[in-house]
Amino acid sequence: MRIEEYISSLPPSIISGDDVQLLDDSLRDIFRFADLGKNDVFYHLGCGTGNSLVIAEKEFGARSVGIDIDVKKIEKAKKTTRGLEKSQVRCEDILESDISDATVILFWFSDTTVTEIMMEKFSKLDKARIITIFDPLPWVLPSKVNFPYILHSTPLKTTKTLKDQIRAVFDTECIDFTTAWEHAERYTKAIGSPDAGNDRFLTILQTVTIWINAKKLGLSCTEEMPDPIKAYVEILRNFFNIEVKHLLE
Numbered sequence: 001m002r003i004e005e006y007i008s009s010l011p012p013s014i015i016s017g018d019d020v021q022l023l024d025d026s027l028r029d030i031f032r033f034a035d036l037g038k039n040d041v042f043y044h045l046g047c048g049t050g051n052s053l054v055i056a057e058k059e060f061g062a063r064s065v066g067i068d069i070d071v072k073k074i075e076k077a078k079k080t081t082r083g084l085e086k087s088q089v090r091c092e093d094i095l096e097s098d099i100s101d102a103t104v105i106l107f108w109f110s111d112t113t114v115t116e117i118m119m120e121k122f123s124k125l126d127k128a129r130i131i132t133i134f135d136p137l138p139w140v141l142p143s144k145v146n147f148p149y150i151l152h153s154t155p156l157k158t159t160k161t162l163k164d165q166i167r168a169v170f171d172t173e174c175i176d177f178t179t180a181w182e183h184a185e186r187y188t189k190a191i192g193s194p195d196a197g198n199d200r201f202l203t204i205l206q207t208v209t210i211w212i213n214a215k216k217l218g219l220s221c222t223e224e225m226p227d228p229i230k231a232y233v234e235i236l237r238n239f240f241n242i243e244v245k246h247l248l249e
Contacts, residue, residue, distance in 0.1 A: 050077030175214035
C-alpha cells in the first residue's frame with residue numbers, strides 16, 4: 001500500500017499524538033532546552049497525564065498550566081498534580097483557551113486546522129517560547145533547535161520559503177542519508193517506545209521521509225537516491241508492504 005494509505009489506516013489518536021506520552025526524561029530535555037525557570041508560566045497544550053506539570057513545577061520552579069479536551073485525561077492529570085502549589089489543569093479546547101500569560105508553551109499537534117488557529121494566538125504573545133517536536137511552526141524560522149525539539153520565540157520570525165526553514169531546522173545546506181538518519185533516530189529516542197521493533201520501523205520510515213522531502217525541495221546532497229535510502233525503501237516495501245517511491249514522482 002502507499003504510505004498515505006498506511007497512515008490513514010492508523011487510529012486517529014495515533015496520528016494526532018493523543019495517545020503518545022512523552023517520557024519524563026524527554027520532558028526534562030525540553031525544559032532545559034527552553035531554559036524553563038521559576039519566573040516562567042509553562043503551558044502544556046494537550047497535557048495528557050500531567051507529568052509535565054509536575055516536573056515543570058517541582059524540578060524547574062515554574063508555574064504550569066495543563067490543558068486537554070479529554071475529560072478522562074484531565075481527571076488523571078488532576079490526580080497526578082495533586083499537591084502542587086503553583087499549577088493547574090483545565091478541561092478546555094485549546095482553540096478557545098486563554099493562554100495570554102504563557103511564557104513557555106509545549107505544542108505538539110499535527111492537525112493543520114488546529115495549528116493555523118493557534119498561530120493567531122501565538123502571534124499575540126509577548127516574549128514567549130513555543131516548543132514543537134519534529135515539525136516547526138508553519139512558515140516560521142526557529143530561534144533555536146535541538147532536534148527534534150524546535151523553539152520559536154515571539155515575535156515570530158516568518159519566512160517565505162520552505163527551503164530556508166528546513167535549512168534552519170537541520171542546520172545544513174543539504175541533506176544526505178547520514179543527516180536524515182541521525183535526525184530520525186533523535187526523534188525516535190525522544191518520543192520513546194516500549195517496543196524496540198516499532199522504534200526501528202519509525203526510524204526507517206522517518207529517515208526515508210526526511211530525505212524524500214529534502215529531494216523534492218531541492219535540498220538533497222545528491223540527485224541520485226543514496227544506497228542506504230534505497231535499502232530502506234526496499235525494507236518498507238518488502239517487510240511492511242509500504243510504498244514510498246511515488247512520492248518522488
